[in-house]
Amino acid sequence: MQLSAQEVKAALPWQDLVEALRDIFTRKVTSPVRHHHVLNVPQEKDAMLLLMPAWLEGEYCGVKQVFVFPSNNDKGLPGLTSNYLLSSGKTGANLAQLEGNELTSRRTAAASALASSYLSRQDASRLLMVGSGRMARNLIAAHRSVRSITHVSVYNRNLAGAEKLVEDLIEAGITAKVCRPDELAQEAANADIISCATMSKEPIIKGDWLNPGCHLDLVGGFTPEMQEADNAALKKAKVFVDTRAGALSEAGDIIIPLKAGVIQKEDIQAEFTELCSNAHKGRNAYPDAEKIITVFKSVGDSREDLAAAILAYQSLSK
Structure with missing residues (x-):
């Protein structure tokens, strides 16, 4: 076959x-x-x-x-x-x-949706997508399979890419808009889920923008030098990963704040084996579940x- x-x-x-x-x-x-x-x-x-x-x-x-x-x-x-x-x-x-x-693209997006099923609020409805390539398209579809997303904003440094993705989403019957650079902070503050699929080495999402209850999904960075969210975002969030071994060896979003002393290895709350076996209850493990900020960092796993x-x-x- x-x-x-x-x-x-x-x-x-x-x-x-x-x-x-x-x-x-x-x-x-x-x-x-x-x-x-x-x-x-x-x-x-x-x-x-x-x-x-x-x-x-x-x-x-x-x-x-x-x-x-x-x-x-x-x-x-x-x-x-x-x-x-x-x-x-x-x-x-x-x-x-x-x-x-x-x-690879589909299983990566599905992994983010799996994490979201444990870490985003059940009533999450607003998604900010950072990136506009094939991975971004799959992430939007995957997140919509586990949460009732009613509104999608798309930010991309290449404005034409964001415009084309939004056009396609609207054609598919999804309420969507382009997020322009001067709107990014406000769109991040309004989002229930922020999903990032870029290869940026400079943080795009800032912790100061994140409001209580937000879930941040970091997909794009796959080397120790890449970073899609700043150290402040990791410091104020409950941090989860697909695998500790992968995140601690490959993920700049984890490695950079670790080296800076902003977070410690012990701040990683759980990995997939613990979430999927119910050894950790994800967002529901915390008494202030509706208010905490969660971060999921994936690097992929065989x-x-x-x-x-x-x-x-x-x-x-x-």
Whole structure:
């Protein structure tokens, strides 16, 4: 079975994918550290091979293969190519090959929705989306699958990108508006959920803007130098992560305030394994649940890829 990007999208509806992720973080999954290999490309920039394996013993084995070829940008070609191979955990037989970019984008958005199901207020209705690319589109859809979002504001440094996304949202029947730079502070203050999907190295969202009850979802930064929210935002919030190991080694939104002494490792309240097993009750764990500010920082985990691949395979094998 070989699935194109469009077929992967169709096989992973949001609510089913969120529940698949919720389940995988309660299972005993082996997920080794991601492998990095530098590839020499003659007369061009070095490329990178990333391998991300995970398996459920006796059930399924999976590995995501990602090639990053920086020089492709000069040729008008995609710089990143990704595929996911799902195999039997009993025989090793190949079960499915899935286009990896769509798989990654959807499971990442679904992880934010999963976190929101524990951390945002149940009556959350106003979403501020920071970013306007494919990840932003998926995040809006994923958040709307777990909360009754009635209004979406879109901020992007490239105004044309925000305008196009808002146009598409309105066409789909969603109340939406462009958030201009001089409106960002007020839109952040009005938002119940703020979701960020940028590659910024300078904080965009400031803690001073966040009002009680807000949930801040940080998705874009994936290196120790990237930071979408300032240190003040982390200091005034209850902080949650997908995995502590990933957040403490890769997430600038966590690492930078840690190094500055603004937060401590102990300030990370819980990770997905604790939330999904009900070892931590998320927002409901606090007596002032309606007033606390929550932050979720994700860096991605191979268990999420495995859960998405299994869901797609099982749904198409019925």
